[in-house]
Amino acid sequence: MTASAPPRASDRRTAREGTPRAPRRPGRAGATIVLLLVAALLAPVSLAGVWARDQLTDTGRYVTAVAPLARDHTIQNAIVDDVTDGVMDHVRLDGLLSAIPRPQRPALRERFTRGIREFVDKQVRQVVTGPSFPAVWRQVHRTAHRTLDATLGASGDAPVRLDVAPIIERVKHQLSANGLGIDIARRVPHTGTEIVLLPAADVPRARAAYQAVRATARLAPPAAALCLAAGLLFARRRRRALTAAALLCAAATALLTVALVPVRSQALDALPHAVPRPAAAAYTDALTASLHTGTTGLVCGALVTAALAAGSGPVVRAVRGVLRKPHGG
Secondary structure, three states, rough: OOOOOOHHHHHHHHHHHHHOOOOOOHHHHHHHHHHHHHHHHHHHHHHHHHHHHHHOHHHHHHHHHHHHHHOOOHHHHHHHHHHHHHHHHOOOOOOOOOOOOHHHHHHHHHHHHHHHHHHHHHHHHHHOOOHHHHHHHHHHHHHHHHHHHHHHHHOOOOOOOEOOHHHHHHHHHHHHOOHHHHHHHHHOOOOOOOOEEHHHHHHHHHHHHHHHHHHHHHHHHHHHHHHHHHHHHOOOOHHHHHHHHHHHHHHHHHHHHHHHHHHHHHHOOOOOOOOOHHHHHHHHHHHHHHHHHHHHHHHHHHHHHHHHHHHHHHHHHHHHHHHHOOOOO
């Protein structure tokens, strides 16, 4: 009995060439590309939507984000200037200058005003830089955020105000503790210590953006996950598809990070001139710190996923080769 000869390479090649291949489906390939592209684009959109929703609706997260600003020098200087201006609006020197000859009054008024302002500025600065101010800062922003969330989530066009009464009360107490400031503290009223954050005319537009952010945060993440799963399911070579999707996600997220720079600049330029730009920049950076952390993490995660998916091909082929290699008996 003769042993059958092993098949030659030419015979194996002929057999492969004679085996009919599955026809390519352009529609399937196109659907895969579209689904993976949509998933990659929705990933940074989902991240931005979740960040915006958290900042708008989660008071705890918002207060945690702005709490360090209580020790920021640009913020402290802006608060000192604003509170000092508010106190000086209630300082009246007419009675003090009534006994001064009229020609001398303008010069004395300017001198007295400058001296009183320096005194008030010093007292306010002691409050703002004191150990108890961070707690007051958190209280003020917690109240303001709850008011903003309630206003945007309800109907009506009531403006959103920042009530700085706790800060004013601390300043009045500081002035009263100094004999020179007792009369000034009495003149500052208990009301009228609010700053308009969102005028009534801007509330409808802000409410529409608020609803859009909530919808994006609710719908974009599951949509991205479904598109990615469907794209990988339709793909003929899933490992390559996952690599491409991860690289696309990293590129889209990097573009979002780059786009945040001009958006930040335009937002600061659109603020009224009365708002100090350094303080507004510090406030903006504090709010967007978690977004930048999220985009960095997403880019790194996507690149690691792409590297693992691309590198797993040679490893899988090597393992298969070892398993298929005949062992000597």
